[in-house]
Amino acid sequence: MRFHILGPLEVERPGGIITIGARKQRAVLALLVINAGRIVSLDRIIDDIWGEEPPETAPNAVQVYVSGLRKLLDPDRSRGAAGGPIARRGDGYVLEVEPADVDALVFEELVRSGRAALAAGRAASCAEAMAHALALWRGPALADFAYDAFAQPEIDRLEGLRMSAIDDRIRAELDLGRHAALVPELEALVARHPLREDLRGHLVLALYRSGRQADALAAYADARRVLDEELGIDPSPALQGLETAILRQDPALDPPSVAAPVAVAPIAPPPCPGCGGPLPEGVDLCNACAAADAAGAETRKTVTALCVELSTVEEGVDPEAVHGALTELFDEVAAVARRHGGSARWAVGDQMLAVFGVPVVHEDDAARALRAAVEIRDDLPKLCAAAGAPGLAPEAHFGISTGEVIVPASGSLSERGGEVIGLAAKLCNAAEGGEILISPRTLALVRTGVTVEDGPPLTGRGRGRITPVRVLETRDGIPATVRRLDAPLVGRRAELGLLLDEFEATRAQRRCRLVTVTGVPGVGKSRLAAELVGAVPADAATFVGRCRPYGEGVTFLPVAEVVRRAAGLRGGEDDDEVVSALGRTLGDEPDGGLVAERLAQLIGAAPAFGALEDGFWAVRRFLDALARRRPVVVVLDDLHWAEPSLLDLVEHVAQRSRGVPLLLVCLARPDLLGDRPAWGRIDAPTSTVQLEPLGTEDSDRLLRNLLGGDLLDGGVGERIVRTADGNPLFLEEMTRMLIDEGVLRRDGDRWVAAHATPGVAVPPTIQALLGARLDRLERGERSAIELAAVVGTEFDAAAVAGLRPGGDAGLEEDLAGLESRELVRRAGPRYRFRHALIQQAAYERVTKADRARLHERLASWLEAGARAEAGDERIGFHLERACSLRRELGRDDEATADLARRASARLGAAARRASLQGNFASAAGLAARAADLLPPDDGARGPLLVELASYLVDVGDLRGAEATLRGVLDAAERRGDRRLAAR
Numbered sequence: 001m002r003f004h005i006l007g008p009l010e011v012e013r014p015g016g017i018i019t020i021g022a023r024k025q026r027a028v029l030a031l032l033v034i035n036a037g038r039i040v041s042l043d044r045i046i047d048d049i050w051g052e053e054p055p056e057t058a059p060n061a062v063q064v065y066v067s068g069l070r071k072l073l074d075p076d077r078s079r080g081a082a083g084g085p086i087a088r089r090g091d092g093y094v095l096e097v098e099p100a101d102v103d104a105l106v107f108e109e110l111v112r113s114g115r116a117a118l119a120a121g122r123a124a125s126c127a128e129a130m131a132h133a134l135a136l137w138r139g140p141a142l143a144d145f146a147y148d149a150f151a152q153p154e155i156d157r158l159e160g161l162r163m164s165a166i167d168d169r170i171r172a173e174l175d176l177g178r179h180a181a182l183v184p185e186l187e188a189l190v191a192r193h194p195l196r197e198d199l200r201g202h203l204v205l206a207l208y209r210s211g212r213q214a215d216a217l218a219a220y221a222d223a224r225r226v227l228d229e230e231l232g233i234d235p236s237p238a239l240q241g242l243e244t245a246i247l248r249q250d251p252a253l254d255p256p257s258v259a260a261p262v263a264v265a266p267i268a269p270p271p272c273p274g275c276g277g278p279l280p281e282g283v284d285l286c287n288a289c290a291a292a293d294a295a296g297a298e299t300r301k302t303v304t305a306l307c308v309e310l311s312t313v314e315e316g317v318d319p320e321a322v323h324g325a326l327t328e329l330f331d332e333v334a335a336v337a338r339r340h341g342g343s344a345r346w347a348v349g350d351q352m353l354a355v356f357g358v359p360v361v362h363e364d365d366a367a368r369a370l371r372a373a374v375e376i377r378d379d380l381p382k383l384c385a386a387a388g389a390p391g392l393a394p395e396a397h398f399g400i401s402t403g404e405v406i407v408p409a410s411g412s413l414s415e416r417g418g419e420v421i422g423l424a425a426k427l428c429n430a431a432e433g434g435e436i437l438i439s440p441r442t443l444a445l446v447r448t449g450v451t452v453e454d455g456p457p458l459t460g461r462g463r464g465r466i467t468p469v470r471v472l473e474t475r476d477g478i479p480a481t482v483r484r485l486d487a488p489l490v491g492r493r494a495e496l497g498l499l500l501d502e503f504e505a506t507r508a509q510r511r512c513r514l515v516t517v518t519g520v521p522g523v524g525k526s527r528l529a530a531e532l533v534g535a536v537p538a539d540a541a542t543f544v545g546r547c548r549p550y551g552e553g554v555t556f557l558p559v560a561e562v563v564r565r566a567a568g569l570r571g572g573e574d575d576d577e578v579v580s581a582l583g584r585t586l587g588d589e590p591d592g593g594l595v596a597e598r599l600a601q602l603i604g605a606a607p608a609f610g611a612l613e614d615g616f617w618a619v620r621r622f623l624d625a626l627a628r629r630r631p632v633v634v635v636l637d638d639l640h641w642a643e644p645s646l647l648d649l650v651e652h653v654a655q656r657s658r659g660v661p662l663l664l665v666c667l668a669r670p671d672l673l674g675d676r677p678a679w680g681r682i683d684a685p686t687s688t689v690q691l692e693p694l695g696t697e698d699s700d701r702l703l704r705n706l707l708g709g710d711l712l713d714g715g716v717g718e719r720i721v722r723t724a725d726g727n728p729l730f731l732e733e734m735t736r737m738l739i740d741e742g743v744l745r746r747d748g749d750r751w752v753a754a755h756a757t758p759g760v761a762v763p764p765t766i767q768a769l770l771g772a773r774l775d776r777l778e779r780g781e782r783s784a785i786e787l788a789a790v791v792g793t794e795f796d797a798a799a800v801a802g803l804r805p806g807g808d809a810g811l812e813e814d815l816a817g818l819e820s821r822e823l824v825r826r827a828g829p830r831y832r833f834r835h836a837l838i839q840q841a842a843y844e845r846v847t848k849a850d851r852a853r854l855h856e857r858l859a860s861w862l863e864a865g866a867r868a869e870a871g872d873e874r875i876g877f878h879l880e881r882a883c884s885l886r887r888e889l890g891r892d893d894e895a896t897a898d899l900a901r902r903a904s905a906r907l908g909a910a911a912r913r914a915s916l917q918g919n920f921a922s923a924a925g926l927a928a929r930a931a932d933l934l935p936p937d938d939g940a941r942g943p944l945l946v947e948l949a950s951y952l953v954d955v956g957d958l959r960g961a962e963a964t965l966r967g968v969l970d971a972a973e974r975r976g977d978r979r980l981a982a983r
Helices: 025-032 042-050 058-073 075-081 103-119 125-134 147-177 180-190 197-211 213-230 237-250 286-293 319-339 365-380 379-388 418-428 441-448 493-509 523-533 557-566 574-587 592-602 612-629 644-656 672-674 696-706 716-722 728-740 764-777 779-791 797-803 811-820 835-845 848-863 865-870 872-888 895-916 920-932 942-954 958-974 978-982
Strands: 003-005 010-013 016-017 086-089 092-095 300-314 342-344 353-357 394-407 436-438 450-454 458-459 464-466 469-474 513-517 541-546 632-637 662-668 686-690 746-747 750-753 824-827 831-834
Touching: 003 103, 016 865, 025 042, 025 058, 025 147, 042 092, 042 147, 058 086, 058 612, 058 644, 086 342, 103 125, 103 147, 147 180, 147 197, 180 197, 197 213, 197 237, 213 237, 286 920, 300 319, 300 365, 300 418, 300 764, 319 342, 319 365, 319 379, 319 824, 342 450, 353 365, 353 418, 353 686, 365 379, 365 394, 365 436, 365 441, 365 469, 365 764, 379 394, 394 418, 394 441, 418 436, 418 458, 436 441, 441 450, 441 469, 441 764, 450 523, 464 686, 493 513, 493 523, 493 662, 493 686, 513 523, 513 644, 513 942, 523 541, 523 632, 523 662, 541 557, 557 592, 557 612, 557 632, 574 592, 574 612, 592 612, 612 632, 612 644, 612 662, 644 662, 662 672, 672 811, 696 716, 696 728, 696 831, 716 728, 716 750, 716 848, 728 746, 728 764, 764 779, 779 797, 779 811, 779 831, 779 835, 779 848, 797 848, 811 942, 831 835, 848 872, 872 895, 872 920, 895 920, 942 958
Parallel strands: 394 436, 513 662, 513 686, 541 632, 632 662
Antiparallel strands: 003 010, 010 016, 086 092, 300 353, 300 394, 342 353, 436 469, 450 469, 458 464, 746 750, 824 831
C-alpha cells in the first residue's frame, strides 16, 4: 500500500485507489501520513483538525474517523485479522509504513542522493536522480488541504524542497551541456516564478551558451526591471557578475567540454514547469496544473467584506495602554470573525477587515458576516474581559459590503479586494457607535433575517450616490433565504404520496424505514417535508432537525433539536434540568437514567465521556421509546452538511431499531451521494425519492400562487418561467426581486411590467447559492464545468478537451463527478447543464480576459479539421464573444479588430445560408450582428447592411429596410464610395 501527498492525498493498493470521502477523515489520514512513523497525539489531532475551539465530541469523532480508516486501509480487520497500518500508541496514533511507501519520503531520499552526486561532480547521476524525484509529483503538495492550517508547514517545506530539486537538476544539466534544451523550460519557470533569481540566472546562462548573447542580456535586463518594480532592489552580486562576464565574453562561461557521451538511463517525462512533476507528451502543463490554470490563474467571485472599527472614547487614558488593550481585543474580535468563516486581517489604524468567501465561497457569506458583526457588538464586554482589558469601553462601528472581486490562483485576496473592501471601510467610517451599516447588495442577501432603515447616503467613486441601510434588528440565525410555505404545494402530489405510503408501511409493519429525498438546491425538498409533517395523522409525532454548515457543536445539532423538542426543552436549562427532562420523557423505560445521561452528553448538555457508540445507543433507545407510544416521523434537513458521525448515527438507528413505527426522512442535495456513495446501503428498509424540476404548467401555477392569484402580463411571466426552468426557489426569488425593484407593479387585479421588455436577471441569492456549489467542487471538476460553460448550455467532451491544456486526461472522471452532483446530465453523446443558471454561474466565475481567450481558442478548434462542420454561426458566435469581451476590457487593439473581422465574416456567411433556407428573420439578425462588429469606415460593413436591408424587406419590415439603406447611402457618400452608393 502506497500513500501519496505530492499532489492530492491518495492511497493506492493493488486493487486501485481507495476512496476516502469525508473531508475531516481525509485530514486525519493526511496528518498521519505527514508524520509517518511518528506518534501523533490525540490532542494534536484535535487541535490541527478543529482549531482552537473544537467541539466537545471531537475525541469521539477522531475515534470514528480512525476506525473508518482502519476498515478502509485494512479490510481484513473486519474478519479478525491483527495488525494494520494505523496503530494506537500511548495517547495517540501512528501510521506504521516503510519509507518506500510514502511518496514524499521517497522524494526526499532521491533529492539527498542527487545532491550528494552533484557535490561529487557526478552531474549525470544528479540529473537522473532529480528527474526521478520530480516525476513523483502529481500537482501541488497536499493540494486538497491547501487552506488547512495543519498542512501549511509541510506544504511550504515540500514546495521549497521541490524548487531546490529543480534548481539542482538544472545546474546538473547545464554542466552536461544541455543548455539549448533547457531554454524553453527555464522561460516557463521564470514566467511562473518571476522573483527567483536562481532561475533567471540559469536562463541567462543557458541563452548565452546557446549562442544567444543578445537574448541573454535582454533576459538580465528583464530580471533587473522586475526586481526593481516589485521589490525595489537590484539583482544579486552573482547575477550582476554574470552580466559582466557575458559582456566580457568570459571563457569561464563557455559550456563544459564533454569528452564522451554520458550514458544516462531513460528518464521519466520532462518536468512540468508548474509543479516539477511528470509532463505528458504534447502538453504544456501536467493535468493537475492544467486543471488549476485551464480557466486562468484568476477567478471572479462574489465575497462579503466586514470592516470593524474599535475606538475608545475615554479621555485621559494613556495612549500606549489603550493601544496594547486594543491590540489584544482585536485578536478576540478576529477570532469571532474566523469562527464564522471569515479570513480576518488588519486593515488601517483601528480597523479590522474580514472577508467571507475567500478562499471558499459559501451561499450564506453575507449572513455569516452579519452574524459575526452582531456577535462582536453584543459580546463586546465579554471580549474585552477575554483580552485582559475589562475596564476598556470602546465603541464598535461596523460596515458590510458585498460584490465581485478577482481572486488570484493562490486563493488569497490580499490587497486586491478593490471596491468591495473600500465600500466596507466607508460604511464603517459612516456608522455611529454600535451601528451596523450594510450595502444594498448585502441587504438583498440577508433581507429575510433583518429589519432595516435607510442610512446616510455615501458617494462612491464612479458609482454616484450609494444609500446603505442601517440594521435595526436581526432574527435568530439570520437565514440567508427563507422559503415561503403559505402558497399551495404544486406538482409534488406523487412524491408526497410516496412519503405517506412509507409512513403507512412503517406503522403497519412497526419497523423503522429510512427515506432519502434528494434534489438540487431550491427544487422543493424542505417544502415537500413541511407538507408531509402537516399531512401525517394527528396521532403521530413529528420532529424536524436541520444540519448547519458551520458553527460550534454542529455535528449532532439536528439530533439535539429533535431530542429537546421531544422532551419539551425550550433552551436555557442547566445540565441537571436537561437530564431530568429526558428522564421524564423516557418514563419507565429500562436503563432510562443511563439513556438520559448518555443522550445529554451527545447533545452537549453534559460533559462528554465514553465511546461514541454509547451516544448512538442512547439516541436509538430514546426514539424507540417515543415510537412505542405512537408513530414517529423524524425529518433531518440539509443532510449534505452532516459530519460523518451524524450519518453513521442515522444509519445505526435505521438498522438497529426494531418493532416500532419510526420513519426517518433525510433531505439532501446530490452532494451527499457524491461524498458518501454508500449512503443508505444498510440492512434495513430504505428508499430514495428524487425531486425533478417542475413542468411548465406547474411553474405557471406556482407563479400565480406567489402573486396571490392575480394575473401577470403573459410575456413577463413566460420569461420568468423559462429562466427558472422548473426550480421553485429560482422562480420565487426572481419574482420577488422584480417586485422589490419595481419592475413588476400591481395594476388593479393584474401585475404589469414597468417597461416594455424587462430583463430577468439572476437574483443575488441564487448567484450566491450556485457560486457556493461550484466553489466546493474538486479542482478538476471546477475546471471542467467552467470550460464547458464557455462551450454552451449543451456541450460535448471533445470540445472541453480542446480547451484544456491537459486534453482529455481525467476529463471523463471530472464529468462523471459533475453528473453525480446533478450539475450536468448526459443527453445522448453530449452533455447538458442541468439548469441554464448553473451554466451562467460557472461562466461568470471565469475572468473576462480568460473568457475572451477561451472563446477564441474554441473557435480555432472548431475551425480545424473535422470540426469545420460546426457551422459559421457557431464559430462566429465564439469569435464575436471574444471580440466583445476584449472591448469591454478596453482592449480595442489590432488583435481585437482581427477577431471582429473574422466574426463578421462568419456571421455574414451564416446569414446568407439562412436566407437561402427561407429563414429571413434569422438572416436579418445575423447580418445585423455581423455589421455591428465592424467600425463605420470598414469597407465590408456597407455590403452587410445592404444584405440586412434585403432581409428586412423579405420579413415585411420596410421601414427598417429604408432606414438601413439611408444610413448606408449617407456613409458611402461621405467616403466617396460610388460603387456602394450605386448598389
